Amino acid sequence: MQSLDYRVVEQAIEWLANDRTVWLCTVLSTFGSSPREPGSLMVANSSGDHLGSLSGGCVEEDFLERLAAGEYELPAVIVRYGAPGDGPESARIRLPCGGILEVLVERMLAKRESLAHLELVRDALSGEKELARHVRLTDGSHWVEEAEPTGPRVAREEAEELVSIRVGPIAKLILAGYSTVAEACASFAISLGYRVVLCDPREEVTRGLNLPEGVEFIPQLPSLYIASPGACNPSTSVVAVTHDPRIDDLAMMAAVKTSVSYIGVMGSIRTSQTRTERLRRTGGLSEAEIERIHMPIGLNLGSKTPSEIALAIMADIVRVRRGRSLSDLSRSKI
Secondary structure: OOOHHHHHHHHHHHHHHOOOOEEEEEEEEEEOOOOOOOOOEEEEEOOOOEEEOOOOOHHHHHHHHHHHOOOOOOOEEEEEEOOOOOOOOOEOOOOHHHOEEEEEEEEEOOOHHHHHHHHHHHHHHHOOOOEEEEEEOOOOOEEEEEOOOOOOOEEEEOOOOEEEEEEOOOOEEEEEOOOHHHHHHHHHHHHOOOEEEEEOOOHHHHOOOOOOOOEEEEOOOHHHHHHOOOOOOOOEEEEEOOOOHHHHHHHHHHHOOOOOOEEEEOOOHHHHHHHHHHHHHOOOOOHHHHHOEEOOOOOOOOOOOHHHHHHHHHHHHHHHHOOOOHHHHHOOOO
């Protein structure tokens, strides 16, 4: 499954390889209403051809008009949409609900260095490692380094005029076994742009299953799929919500041996304590491995219905993916 950002980078590479200058746009931050998250990409060339999006309409049109007028000749510049005033730092477009959008615009010439840089970014988007892409605003120089699998997608170092953007594989959710909670998790995850895989070998449970569009169903024991080559990477989350120890426990035992960033299993505090002892005694898991498992799973929202429980689970997965601690949730970070 190729993400939109992957296709944007591929298009940029193709244009550069054909001796075309490209303008690579990256969403740096959003305030208020904005349909694209930080790190989202768009690319354009001098003919006005483009791929990707920044806001879903008005911002793209304004950018392409300014590009045609020759406004973006610097190697790198930050454009702020939705703020009052004129000029590249506060463009004239007003966003819905008073939103503000900051965009990094890089002018990349058709040089070997630019091609090599974007090829590394493309490999990160389709591979297993997270990279940090660094861009210096003073001269547009760029380079990549290995990054942690979790944390904010965009970081700014104002003193050094440096922007760092984390890039990596598309987020993936492995649902270990079917339940109504798993189905609700799948719906939320699809809407968040995750690749979703549901594994369950139980024919009596999955017969006639009608999953949300975009969910990949594999009639296999989840632990076998989790342990298979290429199934997991640091952008993967594993969730077990069946209440069937034969499914859930084996999935946990397989997941802790991988590089996934989130592992969680549903159950009450008492059930989780019993499971911990079982995983330690019969599963042979170490204390460090047990510590990786979120049990009980999800944020403590007082959830009761399957949809509410799924919301709590996906919210916690997003929290971990974005590198936020539980204490951060006591104040707004939007």
